[in-house]
Amino acid sequence: MENKIIKAWKLGMFVALSLTVFLVAIYFIGKSQNLFGTTFHLEAKFKNVSGLQIGNNVQLSGINIGTVKEIEFVSDSIVMVNMVIRSEIQQYIKTDASATIGSDGLMGDKVLMIAAGSASQEIVKDHSLIKSTEAVGMEDLMNGLKKSIDNAEIITKELSEFSYKINNGRGALSKVLTDEEFSKSIDRTLQNLETGTDEFVVFTKKMNDKNGSLSKVMTDPVYARSLKKTLSKFEKSAADINVFTAKLKNDKGIVSKLLSDEKMANDLDSIVTNTRTATEKLNELEEAAKHNFLLRGFFRKKEKAKDKMEANKNH
Amino acid sequence: MQEQPIINIKKLTKSFGKNNVLRGIDLTVNKGNNLVILGRSGSGKSVTIKCVVGLLKVDKGIIDVFGTDVTKLNYKELNKIRLRIGFLFQNGALYDSMSVRDNLAFTLKHHTKDLPKEEVEKQIIEALENVGLEEAIDKMPSQLSGGMIKRIGLARTLIIKPEIILYDEPTAGLDTITGKEISELILSVQEKYKTTSIVITHDIICAKMTANRIIIIKDGLIHVQGSFEELKNSSDEWVRSFFEYE
Amino acid sequence: MVAFIKEQFTQAGKFSFFIARFFRELVTPVFQFNEFVRQCYTIGYKSIPLVSITGFIMGLVLTIQSRPTMTKFGAESWLPSMVSLSLIREIAPVITALICAGKIASAIGAEIGSMKVTSQLDAMEVSAINPFKYLVVTRILATSLMVPLLVIIADLVGIYGGYIGYNVHSSISLMRYFSDVVEHLDFIDLLPATIKTFFFGFFIGVIGCYKGFNASGGTASVGQAANSAVVTASLSIFILDMLAVQITDLFF
Numbered sequence: 001m002e003n004k005i006i007k008a009w010k011l012g013m014f015v016a017l018s019l020t021v022f023l024v025a026i027y028f029i030g031k032s033q034n035l036f037g038t039t040f041h042l043e044a045k046f047k048n049v050s051g052l053q054i055g056n057n058v059q060l061s062g063i064n065i066g067t068v069k070e071i072e073f074v075s076d077s078i079v080m081v082n083m084v085i086r087s088e089i090q091q092y093i094k095t096d097a098s099a100t101i102g103s104d105g106l107m108g109d110k111v112l113m114i115a116a117g118s119a120s121q122e123i124v125k126d127h128s129l130i131k132s133t134e135a136v137g138m139e140d141l142m143n144g145l146k147k148s149i150d151n152a153e154i155i156t157k158e159l160s161e162f163s164y165k166i167n168n169g170r171g172a173l174s175k176v177l178t179d180e181e182f183s184k185s186i187d188r189t190l191q192n193l194e195t196g197t198d199e200f201v202v203f204t205k206k207m208n209d210k211n212g213s214l215s216k217v218m219t220d221p222v223y224a225r226s227l228k229k230t231l232s233k234f235e236k237s238a239a240d241i242n243v244f245t246a247k248l249k250n251d252k253g254i255v256s257k258l259l260s261d262e263k264m265a266n267d268l269d270s271i272v273t274n275t276r277t278a279t280e281k282l283n284e285l286e287e288a289a290k291h292n293f294l295l296r297g298f299f300r301k302k303e304k305a306k307d308k309m310e311a312n313k314n315h
Numbered sequence: 316m317q318e319q320p321i322i323n324i325k326k327l328t329k330s331f332g333k334n335n336v337l338r339g340i341d342l343t344v345n346k347g348n349n350l351v352i353l354g355r356s357g358s359g360k361s362v363t364i365k366c367v368v369g370l371l372k373v374d375k376g377i378i379d380v381f382g383t384d385v386t387k388l389n390y391k392e393l394n395k396i397r398l399r400i401g402f403l404f405q406n407g408a409l410y411d412s413m414s415v416r417d418n419l420a421f422t423l424k425h426h427t428k429d430l431p432k433e434e435v436e437k438q439i440i441e442a443l444e445n446v447g448l449e450e451a452i453d454k455m456p457s458q459l460s461g462g463m464i465k466r467i468g469l470a471r472t473l474i475i476k477p478e479i480i481l482y483d484e485p486t487a488g489l490d491t492i493t494g495k496e497i498s499e500l501i502l503s504v505q506e507k508y509k510t511t512s513i514v515i516t517h518d519i520i521c522a523k524m525t526a527n528r529i530i531i532i533k534d535g536l537i538h539v540q541g542s543f544e545e546l547k548n549s550s551d552e553w554v555r556s557f558f559e560y561e
Numbered sequence: 562m563v564a565f566i567k568e569q570f571t572q573a574g575k576f577s578f579f580i581a582r583f584f585r586e587l588v589t590p591v592f593q594f595n596e597f598v599r600q601c602y603t604i605g606y607k608s609i610p611l612v613s614i615t616g617f618i619m620g621l622v623l624t625i626q627s628r629p630t631m632t633k634f635g636a637e638s639w640l641p642s643m644v645s646l647s648l649i650r651e652i653a654p655v656i657t658a659l660i661c662a663g664k665i666a667s668a669i670g671a672e673i674g675s676m677k678v679t680s681q682l683d684a685m686e687v688s689a690i691n692p693f694k695y696l697v698v699t700r701i702l703a704t705s706l707m708v709p710l711l712v713i714i715a716d717l718v719g720i721y722g723g724y725i726g727y728n729v730h731s732s733i734s735l736m737r738y739f740s741d742v743v744e745h746l747d748f749i750d751l752l753p754a755t756i757k758t759f760f761f762g763f764f765i766g767v768i769g770c771y772k773g774f775n776a777s778g779g780t781a782s783v784g785q786a787a788n789s790a791v792v793t794a795s796l797s798i799f800i801l802d803m804l805a806v807q808i809t810d811l812f813f
Contacts, residue, residue: 011602014609018710021717025751028743055747368687394689408684412672422688475688 032064038087039066042124044099044112044132046079052101052110058083060114065089068112083112094121098131319346320379321479321511322367327376328535329362336362338535339376344511349501351514351522353557354532360515361405363532364481367513368402369393380479398426401472401480401510405487407464409456415467416452419443419474426475442470445507446500462493469500473508480504482514486521498524519558531557579771583701586694597699604665604700605707609714611664612657616715619652620644620722625729637731641738642745644723649746650754653715655802658761661708662794666769669700670790673773674783682774697774701766708762709755749813757805761798768794 031037049071058066066085074080081099094117102113114130124130320343327340336359344350352360365371367378369385378385385396409418419439423430443449446466456464465485472480485501486494498521505512514525522529523543530540531554539546539554547558624644631637673696676682685692724738733741772790776782 007602007606008598010606011598014606014714015601015710018713022713022755025713025716025743025746026748029746029748029751032744032746365683370683370686390691394691397687397689400687402684402687404680404684406679408680410676410681410684411679422690425688425690471688 039084040087040090040126041069042083042085042093042099042114043127043129044081044083045074045129046081046099046101046132047077047134049079049081050101050110052081052112056110056112057104058085058112058114060089060092060116065114081112090126091123092116093124093130094118095124095128096121096131097124098133100133320344321346321381322513323377323379324363324367325377325379327363327366327378328374329359329366329371330374335535337366340532340535340537342530342537342540344513346511347505347509348527349505349512349514349525351516351526351529352532353516353522353529354538356517358532359535360532361483364402364483364513364515367481368397368400398475399478401475401477403465403468403472403480403482403485405484407456407468409459409464409467409471411456413456414452415443415448415454415456415459418456418467419471422471423474438474442474443467445473445504446470462489462496465489465497466500469497469504473504476508478510480510480512482512482516484515484517486516486518491520494518494521495524497521501525575775576767576771579774580767582693583698583767586691586698587702589694591691591694593695593699596695597703600699600703601707603668604661604703605710608661608664608707608711611660612711612715613718615656615660616648616653616717616719617722617725619656619715620648620719620724621726622722623647623652624723624726628726628730638741640727641723641733641741644726645720645742646745646750648719648723649716650750651802651806653719654712654754654758654761655798657712657715658708658758658765658798659795661704661711661762662765662798663791665704666765666772666790666794667787669704669766669769670772670776671783671787673697673700673770674776674786675780677774677776678778678780678783693774697770700770701763704766704769705759705762708765709758712755712758712761749809753805753809753813757801760801760805764797764801765794768797 052068052071054068054071056068057064058068066083066089068081069084070080070082072080072082085093093114097117098115100113100115102111103109104111322342322344324340324342327337328335329337336357340359340363342350352363354360362371366373367380367385369388373386376386380396381399383392383396385393388396409415410421413421416439419442420435423435423438439452440449443452446469448463448466448470451459451463451467456467459467469485482501485497489497498518501512501514501521502525504510512525514521516522526543528540529543529546531538531546533553539549539551541549546554549555624640627640627644628637631640631643673682676692676696682692682696685695720739720742724733724735727733727738769790772786772793776786
C-alpha cells in the first residue's frame with residue numbers, strides 16, 4: 001500500500017510536469033501570436049505586399065507588437081492587410097501613422113513596420129485604416145544596388161588609371177608630388193609671396209590713409225573727374241593706337257613690312273651685318289691711328305682727361 | 316439431494332480445424348460427487364472442462380450447469396456462473412507478477428469492491444490455511460515449488476467459495492508423495508465446502524483416492540464409465556491397461 | 562503465394578478486430594483504474610530517464626552537427642530555432658516512439674505472451690475477470706497517453722541539450738535561447754507533432770498487446786511475440802510518421 005502511494009505521487013508529478021511544459025509552450029506560442037490578452041485591429045492598403053504572410057510580425061520602433069491576421073484583395077490592384085496588435089500599444093499609434101513592409105534581416109521574414117505618427121494627433125481607433133507607404137521590394141533594391149555598383153566600377157577604374165599616371169607620368173602633378181627641386185621653388189615662391197603680402201599689407205595701410213593719394217583718388221570727386229578725363233583721353237589714345245596697329249597690320253605700311261615681310265627682314269639682316277663689319281673695320285682703323293705718332297698726342301690727352309674725371313669721381 | 320445433477324452435458328462436440336476432438340460426450344455429475352475423467356493425452360479431457368467454464372466455444376451440444384445452458388449465455392451471464400465454478404489449472408497459472416497475497420486477493424477484490432481490508436486479509440489467510448501454506452503469503456510465485464504452486468492455485472479458487480471445482484491434472488508433474496497430498500487436499504476441500512468436482516488426471520492413485528465415479532474417454536466419445544473397482548476389473552483390456560501400475 | 566497473401570489479409574483482419582474490440586471494451590463499463598495507473602507508472606514514469614537521455618543527446622548532437630553548415634550560410638543565430646523545430650516536429654516524437662517501441666512494446670508483448678502460454682489469461686477468464694479489459698485496454702490507454710507526455714519531456718530536454726550544444730562554441734543565455742526558440746515556434750509545429758504521438762503510443766500498445774495476446778504454444782513464442790512486437794511497432798511508427806507528415810502537409 002505504501003508502495004502504491006509513492007507510485008501514484010511519482011506518476012502524478014510526471015503527468016503534471018509534462019502537461020505544464022505543454023501548456024506553457026502553448027501559452028508562449030499563443031502569446032507570440034496574440035491569441036491571449038486584449039487586442040485591437042488596424043488595417044492598411046497596399047498595392048504590393050512583397051510576400052507578407054499571415055502571422056508575420058507587426059513592429060513599432062522595431063518592437064514586435066502584433067501579427068498580420070488577414071491579407072485579402074479589395075480590388076484588382078489593392079490588397080488590404082489586417083493586423084492584430086496588443087491593446088496597450090494603441091496609445092502610441094496616432095491617426096497619421098503609416099505602415100510599410102520591410103524585412104527582418106536579409107533572408108528573414110517580412111515584417112509590417114508601423115511609424116507611430118506625430119504626437120499631436122489623436123490615438124487610432126479599433127479597426128481604423130492607416131496610411132501605407134509602398135514597400136521597397138527586394139527587386140527595386142537590387143536594381144538600385146546594381147546601378148550603384150556599375151558606377152562605382154567606372155569610378156574605380158578611372159581612379160586606378162589616374163593614380164597610375166601620377167605615380168609614373170611626367171605630368172605637372174607628378175612633378176608637384178615628386179620633384180624635390182620643384183618643391184623647393186614652390187617654397188621660395190611662397191616666401192616671396194609672403195614678402196609680397198607683407199608689402200601689400202603696408203600698401204593697403206597706406207591706401208587706407210585718408211591723405212594718401214590713392215585714397216584721394218578713391219574719394220575726391222575732383223580727382224575722380226580728372227581721372228575720368230585722363231581715362232577718356234587714354235581711351236582715345238588707345239583708339240588711336242588701335243588705328244595705328246590696324247595700319248601697322250596692313251601690308252603696305254613700312255612697319256608692317258618690317259614685321260611681316262621676309263624679304264625685307266633678310267635685307268635688314270644683311271644691312272645689320274654690313275654695319276657690324278663696317279664698325280669692326282672702323283675699330284681697327286682707330287687702333288692703327290692710336291699707334292700713329294701723328295695722332296698719338298691727341299689720344300694721350302684724351303686719356304688724361306679720362307683719368308682726371310675718374311679721380312674727381314672718387315673724391 | 317443425493318441425486319441432484321449439477322452438471323449435465325449432452326451431445327458435446329468440439330473440433331479444432333479438421334481434428335474432431337469431442338464427438339458427442341454425455342455426462343452427468345451429481346451434487347457433492349467427484350467425477351474423475353481418464354483418457355490418453357489429447358483425448359479431449361481438458362477440452363471438456365474448458366467448455367464447461369466457457370473458455371472454449373462448443374460446436375454443438377448442451378452444457379447444463381446449475382440448470383442453465385452455459386453455451387447460450389452472453390458474457391455477463393457467463394461470468395456470473397463462472398464465479399460459482401473454481402478451475403485449477405495444470406500449471407497452477409498463478410499471476411507471476413503478483414505475490415501470493417495479491418494472487419488470492421485479486422479475484423476477491425475484483426468482485427467485492429467494498430470489502431474492508433481486514434476481511435480480505437482474513438479470507439486470504441483462511442484459504443491458505445485450507446491448503447496448509449499460510450507462511451507463503453508474501454512470496455512470489457517464482458519462489459514456490461511445483462506442489463506449492465498447485466496448492467496456492469487451489470487456495471485461489473477456494474477464496475471465491477465455488478460450488479463446483481474443476482481440476483485439470485492436479486497431480487501432473489509432481490512426485491508421488493506430493494501427488495497424494497494434493498489428492499488428500501481435494502478430498503478435504505470437498506468435505507469442507509461440499510463441492511462438486513470434476514478431476515482430470517492420468518494418475519491412477521489420484522483417481523482411486525478422489526473418484527466417486529470414473530469416466531474414460533476414447534476417440535472423442537465416452538468409452539466406459541463406472542466405479543474404480545468396476546473399471547479395474549473390466550473385461551476390456553484397453554480399460555484395464557490404465558490400472559496396471561496401481 | 563495465394564495462401565501467403567491470404568494469410569497476410571487474415572492477419573490484418575485479426576488485427577483490425579483486435580482494435581475494434583479495444584474500443585468496444587473501452588466504452589463498456591468497469592474500467593480497471595488501478596491497473597491503468599500502475600501501467601502509466603511503469604510505462605510513463607519508468608521511461609523518463611531513457612527518454613530524457615536520448616532527447617538530450619539528440620538536441621546536443623543536432624546542434625553541434627548543424628553548426629558548421631549554418632555558420633557557412635552565416636545563419637548561426639538560427640541554430641536554436643532550427644534545432645528546436647526539427648526536435649519538436651520530427652526527431653523527438655520519432656526517437657521517443659522508437660525507444661518506447663523497444664522498451665514498452667517488447668515488455669507488453671513478452672508479459673502478455675507469457676501470461677497467455679502459462680494460461681494466466683484463462684485463469685483470469687475463469688475468475689470472471691475480463692483479461693482484455695484488465696490487461697489490454699489499460700495498457701493501450703496507458704501507452705496512448707504516456708508516449709505524448711514522454712515526447713513533451715523529450716522536447717524540453719532536447720531543446721535544453723541544444724542549448725548546451727550551442728554553448729560549446731559560442732555563448733548565449735538560457736533566457737535568450739528559449740525566447741529565440743519560442744519566437745519561431747508556431748501551433749503548426751507543435752500540434753500535429755503532438756497529435757501524431759498519440760497514434761504512436763496507441764500503436765505501440767496495440768501491437769505489443771496483439772502480439773502477446775496471440776502468442777501460442779511454448780515459451781519460444783513469448784520471445785517471438787516480444788521480438789515481433791518491437792519490429793512491427795518500430796515499422797508502424799515510421800509509416801504513421803510518413804502519413805502524419807503528409808496529412809499535415811496537405812492541410813496546412
